[in-house]
Amino acid sequence: MNNRANKMYAGLIISSLTVSSLYADNVIKGAPYWSTPTRGVNLESKKTAKDNDESLLGIVGSSLRYSKMQIDDKFNAPDWFPNQHDKMPMIVKSGKAPKVWACASCHLASGSGHPESARLAGLDSLYLQSQMKAFTDGSRLDYSGHMNRMSKALSTAEIKEVSDWFSTLTPQKVTKVVETDQVLKTYVDETRMRRVAKPYVMEAMGNRIIEIPDNLAEVKKRHPDSTFISYVPIGSIDRGRNLVTTGGGKTIACTGCHGTDLNGSSIGPAIRGSFASYTVRQLYGFKANSRKGEQAAMMQTVVNGLTDKDIIDISAYLTSLPVN
Numbered sequence: 271m272n273n274r275a276n277k278m279y280a281g282l283i284i285s286s287l288t289v290s291s292l293y294a295d296n297v298i299k300g301a302p303y304w305s306t307p308t309r310g311v312n313l314e315s316k317k318t319a320k321d322n323d324e325s326l327l328g329i330v331g332s333s334l335r336y337s338k339m340q341i342d343d344k345f346n347a348p349d350w351f352p353n354q355h356d357k358m359p360m361i362v363k364s365g366k367a368p369k370v371w372a373c374a375s376c377h378l379a380s381g382s383g384h385p386e387s388a389r390l391a392g393l394d395s396l397y398l399q400s401q402m403k404a405f406t407d408g409s410r411l412d413y414s415g416h417m418n419r420m421s422k423a424l425s426t427a428e429i430k431e432v433s434d435w436f437s438t439l440t441p442q443k444v445t446k447v448v449e450t451d452q453v454l455k456t457y458v459d460e461t462r463m464r465r466v467a468k469p470y471v472m473e474a475m476g477n478r479i480i481e482i483p484d485n486l487a488e489v490k491k492r493h494p495d496s497t498f499i500s501y502v503p504i505g506s507i508d509r510g511r512n513l514v515t516t517g518g519g520k521t522i523a524c525t526g527c528h529g530t531d532l533n534g535s536s537i538g539p540a541i542r543g544s545f546a547s548y549t550v551r552q553l554y555g556f557k558a559n560s561r562k563g564e565q566a567a568m569m570q571t572v573v574n575g576l577t578d579k580d581i582i583d584i585s586a587y588l589t590s591l592p593v594n
């Protein structure tokens with residue numbers, strides 16, 4: 271679809287409850303629906319009124335003010351605390367028109383990201399560059415399609431510049447993990463974010479992980495330190511700890527390659543404190559061979575013997591850990 275057609279299409283879906291995706295999503299075979307959220311609609315939005323709203327919003331501790339429109343500008347991401355990081359590369363702040371959106375728009379100016387995207391803060395620059403390359407050549411499929419689509423439009427030098435920058439950021443702990451057998455009913459909105467449905471109804475947790483914003487209004491302002499609650503099944507953290515630290519007779523202990531503290535080594539990247547739904551997507555990606563390539567081959571041996579439940583348990587445990 272060309273750009274013009276995309277724009278027209280975008281106009282059409284705003285009023286539609288049935289069309290779910292502007293860009294094609296990739297299928298990560300086996301990955302549960304709750305880990306690969308399909309773009310939905312904002313059930314609470316009064317679309318036209320909100321879109322034109324120019325009133326300025328703030329967040330505690332920042333003197334900056336942005337309108338909702340500015341906050342959502344894919345080519346000029348809000349940077350609430352510019353003094354908290356090194357000078358942001360142009361591409362992180364403003365993307366590279368017309369194809370590449372500002373990295374900070376989805377991954378935030380802190381690199382903490384959201385459950386539907388990924389945390390980048392503090393990851394090794396060479397690892398980040400290798401993933402951009404894998405998105406470009408298709409050896410790693412991103413369920414949302416955005417990373418595959420955008421990485422192709424960046425040069426090696428640009429990828430290095432943004433990766434170097436994200437690696438300088440200090441990772442923050444942005445998930446609070448709660449074990450439960452009952453959880454509020456949720457839905458996925460137009461930004462792929464899972465939110466609590468109204469009126470409030472409880473439902474069985476089952477074999478799922480449900481991650482929702484701790485404070486929706488702050489998250490929607492793209493607050494760099496937005497926190498999320500990760501609801502996980504009862505007992506999952508302990509079971510996950512056993513698998514991660516010993517392999518539990520089913521797999522290889524993760525510490526061997528991801529470092530004794532799981533904060534990364536010369537072999538594998540940091541995996542502690544990541545969003546649980548992100549970890550789930552990756553483990554299925556390795557299993558389904560939609561995240562493949564030289565380095566990913568090591569993970570394929572690791573995930574082969576894991577059941578759906580093991581993957582939930584491991585992801586629950588990893589997100590329960592502090593980031594450093």
Ligand code: HEC
Binds near residue numbers: 402
């Ligand atoms: C529209 C939202 C969006 C934008 C804009 C975006 N990303 Fe992403 N990014 C994602 C999503 C979604 C994922 C998760 C993919 C997955 O689950 O496999 C991701 C994952 C990544 C990863 C993999 C992280 C890991 O731990 O392996 C890297 C690296 C990355 N993005 C870099 C970037 C860079 C650099 C930019 C700017 C040029 C950028 N992204 C812009 C949505 C976005």
Ligand code: HEC
Binds near residue numbers: 400513523526552569
């Ligand atoms: C033999 C070495 C090895 C072992 C053991 C290992 N990993 Fe990995 N892991 C890697 C490598 C290498 C990568 C990077 C793959 C790539 O470049 O795509 C990786 C990547 C990952 C990722 C993706 C990280 C991201 O940011 O996208 C996750 C999640 C992960 N491993 C989890 C685990 C878990 C959980 C275990 C233990 C059950 C484990 N790994 C054991 C080598 C290993």
